[in-house]
Amino acid sequence: MTSMNEKPGSPPHVAALIVAAGKGLRVGGPLPKQYREIDGESVLQRTLKAFSQHPEIQQVLPVIGAEDLPLYNEYVGALDGVDTPATGGNTRQQSVRNGLETLAKAGQVPDIVLVHDGARPFISPELIERVVEACLQGAAGVIPATPVTDTIKLVNPETETIVKTLDRAALRAVQTPQAFQFDLLLNAHRTLAEESMTDDAALLEAMNITVVTVAGDAENMKITHSQDLEQQDSSPPIRLPRVGNGFDVHRFEAGDHVMLCGIKIPHNKSLAGHSDADVGLHALTDAILGALGQGDIGDHFPPTDPKWAGASSDRFLAHAASLVPEKGGQLVHVDVTLICERPKIGKYRAAMKARVAEILSLDESCVSVKATTTEGLGFTGRREGIAAQATATVVI
Ligand code: CTP
Numbered sequence: 001m002t003s004m005n006e007k008p009g010s011p012p013h014v015a016a017l018i019v020a021a022g023k024g025l026r027v028g029g030p031l032p033k034q035y036r037e038i039d040g041e042s043v044l045q046r047t048l049k050a051f052s053q054h055p056e057i058q059q060v061l062p063v064i065g066a067e068d069l070p071l072y073n074e075y076v077g078a079l080d081g082v083d084t085p086a087t088g089g090n091t092r093q094q095s096v097r098n099g100l101e102t103l104a105k106a107g108q109v110p111d112i113v114l115v116h117d118g119a120r121p122f123i124s125p126e127l128i129e130r131v132v133e134a135c136l137q138g139a140a141g142v143i144p145a146t147p148v149t150d151t152i153k154l155v156n157p158e159t160e161t162i163v164k165t166l167d168r169a170a171l172r173a174v175q176t177p178q179a180f181q182f183d184l185l186l187n188a189h190r191t192l193a194e195e196s197m198t199d200d201a202a203l204l205e206a207m208n209i210t211v212v213t214v215a216g217d218a219e220n221m222k223i224t225h226s227q228d229l230e231q232q233d234s235s236p237p238i239r240l241p242r243v244g245n246g247f248d249v250h251r252f253e254a255g256d257h258v259m260l261c262g263i264k265i266p267h268n269k270s271l272a273g274h275s276d277a278d279v280g281l282h283a284l285t286d287a288i289l290g291a292l293g294q295g296d297i298g299d300h301f302p303p304t305d306p307k308w309a310g311a312s313s314d315r316f317l318a319h320a321a322s323l324v325p326e327k328g329g330q331l332v333h334v335d336v337t338l339i340c341e342r343p344k345i346g347k348y349r350a351a352m353k354a355r356v357a358e359i360l361s362l363d364e365s366c367v368s369v370k371a372t373t374t375e376g377l378g379f380t381g382r383r384e385g386i387a388a389q390a391t392a393t394v395v396i
């Protein structure tokens, strides 16, 4: 098929001008919206690739802010089929004009130019094809348009009172890419350089040139506000592990059993303490509080408070564990080392592990209980008491 536009013997040259020289003030943040990333790829990179990889587009020219080249190099970089960026102006219209003038000076002046917002990265190949085809068929200007679903009223902006209700059937919301015969658009921009128009089609309209519409695409939204970006990013928030440690010691006194990691173990002495003196669970409770940065066991259960006299230490541990989800975290692993010569821990280890897993609602594979002696050295070696140390890993 030969289009009206095609010069005999040479296929039409179709260029895409991607304007990205705005500051993205409404989105805010330190980085203009076109350089922000969606699932690890910048908005502008996505937009440029949609055009450079399209079979009907021969040339792609980005237009960027005068000071944005370092950002462009960092967040877009060299892309196959994309020209070195041109420099934009203070308004979108000036940015388009600069891009058109750059194209006009290039080796092969385009027959057709598409003007597209860099901030519309969800442009589909089908929509690009629709506007290009309509232009190749001879339309002076082609814009994507979608029906309006809200009722639109004309108001008096001074009094904010309704002037009239517009006929919705005759209203369209318009998007980019807008496609034009290159010479017509360049001429319109040169002629109306002093005017201020909100899109390129308006320049042709002002020159009484007919612009046609093709079906737009609801997906082809322009990123305008910060939630437009946040809603797009499907990558889960980054969670980092935090490891807390805890250490505790209790002295022996007269008695007939010790509590260690929630298990009652017969012994010829007991551990002295305000509560049940379960040195393993105390170290572990401190490890969890440490991972959360929530102080220590004494802050939460003061030894001066008679309420905790003789208390079973599983309550302390369960309380620390309950703070983890409250702080937005997840407990993933705990490890306890008991340090003593006697009692021998080996035959109670499995029961301790099961009990700790139960208190913490963790799978047993995420719980470790170990024991060591100190080779007869120090207070544990002299059997004066028992020490315990623990770590807890929380992702948050
Ligand atoms: N644009 C441009 N040159 C300008 C202003 C805007 O090239 N002087 C581009 C933007 O980069 C964007 C498109 O025109 O791709 C549509 O503009 P808009 O959504 O208004 O973007 P910003 O002007 O960057 O955003 P804001 O108005 O919130 O500051």
Ligand code: MG
Binding pocket: 022
């Ligand atoms: Mg703007």
